[in-house]
Amino acid sequence: MRIAIAGGGLAGLAAAWVLAEQGFAVDVYESRAFAGGRAAxxxxxxxxxxxxxxxxxxxxxxxxxxxxxxxxxxxxxxxxRYHSTFTFLEPGGRASRMAAGRLPAPLHFAESFAALRFLSLADKLAVARGMMAVRRAFPRGPLLDTVSMEQWLRAHGQTETALRRFWQPVLVSAVNETLDVISAWQGIRVVYLGFLAGKRNYEMxxxxxxLAQLFAPERFQGQPQLRLHVNSPVTGFEAGNDAVTAMAVKGEPVRADAYVSALPFARLHALFPRLETGMQGVSxxxxxxxxxxxxxxxxxxxxxxxxxxxxxxxxxxxxxxxxxxxxxxxxxxxxxxxxxxxxxxxxxxxxxxxxxxxxxxxxxxxxxxxxxxFVASPGMEQKRPGPNTAYSNFFLAGEFTNTGWPSTMEGAVYSGYRAAEAVCARCGQPARFAIASAARR
Ligand SMILES: Cc1cc2nc3c(=O)[nH]c(=O)nc-3n(C[C@H](O)[C@H](O)[C@H](O)COP(=O)(O)OP(=O)(O)OC[C@H]3O[C@@H](n4cnc5c(N)ncnc54)[C@H](O)[C@@H]3O)c2cc1C
Known part of the structure; x- marks a missing residue:
């Protein structure tokens, strides 16, 4: 069976790889001269x-x-290469280090956290309280997607310095937004999975x-069922009422048994205006x-x-x-x-x-x-689509889909695996690829 995938970022590549492993003939059409998308x-x-x-x-x-x-x-x-020590530097050069110590999770940072020099004792107590609150809140899941992380942290007794010197640096790099913009659910999920759920989860x-070498086009030549076409922009989709009939590549129709879009959502909206993704207006x-x-x-x-x-x-x-x-x-x-x-x-x-x-x-x-x-602000989780669409043979991958993650490489690959699972189910060959977020000890 033939599968056509639009977009050679990590979502499209991950979907393509596992589908090719299952024996599907997979063609990935990527507009740029290289693969990897935003991991560029x-x-x-x-x-x-x-x-x-x-x-x-x-x-x-x-x-x-x-x-x-x-x-x-x-x-x-x-x-x-994985690193197990994080260094925080203050202006002036004073260094503090965070690394897992001897205690099991979630107490593995207790020793190094106590020794951090850029937080006062009151700040550290506030952060410890915040961490306990994160642990209690995590099971509530997307119900926490109604307020910003800053509102949630303030409601849980954080000091100004704890917000500015701990929560902000940790989360702005993980979610790419400031605490006042990030949804509390995104912040809590990242902190829980990264810092509390397993002793080695945080290792960076x-x-x-x-990245161009990590995801070089040659890597994909080892998979005989997979063909990666670079410089091959998808220019549109043809669809009946309930199925896609062709994908246009440089204006020429390509036909397949199933189609996966791994395009950024704004690009997909432009190329397939009839498709409802829920992501209209997301910035x-x-x-x-x-x-x-x-x-x-x-x-x-x-x-x-x-x-x-x-x-x-x-x-x-x-x-x-x-x-x-x-x-x-x-x-x-x-x-x-x-x-x-x-x-x-x-x-x-x-x-x-x-x-x-x-x-x-x-x-x-x-x-x-x-x-x-994408901006992971409150209310976003409800908007994010799953891999299935109104068209029975057309599936969505991309870090914006409902992976639970902010816009990350992990979210992109997870979305690709889930789209591949949906393709397999549709083609009568059920398979599992996606891994639930797990604790690592
Ligand atoms: C500067 C920067 C730093 C980041 N840092 C991190 C980080 O440290 N850790 C982390 O996990 N994540 C990070 N991210 C986020 C991560 O890179 C993305 O979330 C992830 O790569 C998105 O993958 P994707 O496959 O869903 O989308 P994309 O990578 O956007 O892939 C979509 C692909 O579709 C292609 N395309 C577009 N239009 C067409 C068309 N018409 N026809 C065919 N192909 C088309 C694009 O060229 C692209 O290759 C960062 C992102 C950026 C930009």
Missing amino acids: SYSMPDGEATIQLDNSQHILMRCCGNLIDFLQRLGVQHLV GVPTVP HSPIAGIHLRFARPVTALPHAALLDRTIQWFFTQDDGRLLSLVVSASRTLETMPKQDIIALALQELAEFLPEVASTPLTGAWVVRETTAT
Whole structure:
């Protein structure tokens, strides 16, 4: 049986891979010259040469079971390195570290949390209270999708400093929005699964190669039933009353037994206006990646969360010479000239890493993704569609579908697996691929 998939981001690729493993003949049509979608690297000018840089550092956590499963299926799991220590830096350079200690979950952070230097005792007690409240609230599920995370945290006795220096840094990078915008359910779910549900869930996976290598088109050649067509934009869908009859690729009809859209929802709305996704009117949040290369190493840390400034994280490569800075929910940088962004980043970074001020900069690049992630605000969960549609042979994948996750690689792969399950069910070959969010010990 033949399956046509629109979109070669992680959702489309994950669906394609497992369907091909089941023996379906799968064609993926991707408009760009490369696969991976928003998990992208770009070739940037570097003097006479070019340098390949990720749009922004992409990270995962050990609780991302579907993504890890997909990386294993692709045979690239060894290209992700896991880190079990998080460093928080204050302006001035004072460091605090968080890592699992000897106690079992959910108390595994108790020792390192007590030693954090950027929170007072009153702040720590507030955060501990908040964590207990998260644990109690988690079983209520999407019922918590009615208020913002900030409203919920304030109702649970958080101090201003705990909000600004703990909850905001943890959640703005996970959900790509500020606490006043994020739905309480999204915040509670991420904190519970990442920090409370299992001792190793929080460990942070950082790819050791650019995303373009992790998800390179060659990886998909190992699957004989799967054909990835790059530079092949889908230009429309033809449908009767209850089934799709063709998908147009560069204007030419492609016919299949089932169709999967793994397109971003705004693109899908434009190409298939009759389809009701529920996502009409949902907006996006931006992310900025700032890449700075220095003549000498400026830090020995692999990464750190940066408190109280515009830049929120750095991740290092090349022994501390190349730093990728991340600014999530980066609206303040949207219209700022790139040279000003670089100057601001350098000035702020020097507050955390004194070496920066005296080390020559040998390269600087800024990547702004204005539609990086959907906004996971209160009420969003009800809008998110499942894999099935009003058309019996047309299925939805994409991180915006009702995965429970914010816009993440985990959500994208999970959605792809669920769309593949729906295709299998429709074709009379039931199969399971999706992994429920699990605790890892
Ligand atoms: C800068 C940035 C940083 C991020 N950081 C993280 C992170 O640290 N951790 C994390 O888990 N997630 C992160 N994310 C989010 C994550 O990248 C996305 O949620 C995920 O990759 C979305 O996958 P998707 O397959 O659902 O959608 P997409 O990746 O958007 O895939 C859709 C695909 O469809 C293609 N397409 C569009 N129109 C057409 C057409 N007409 N025909 C054919 N193909 C078409 C697109 O080119 C794209 O390849 C980040 C995102 C960005 C932008």
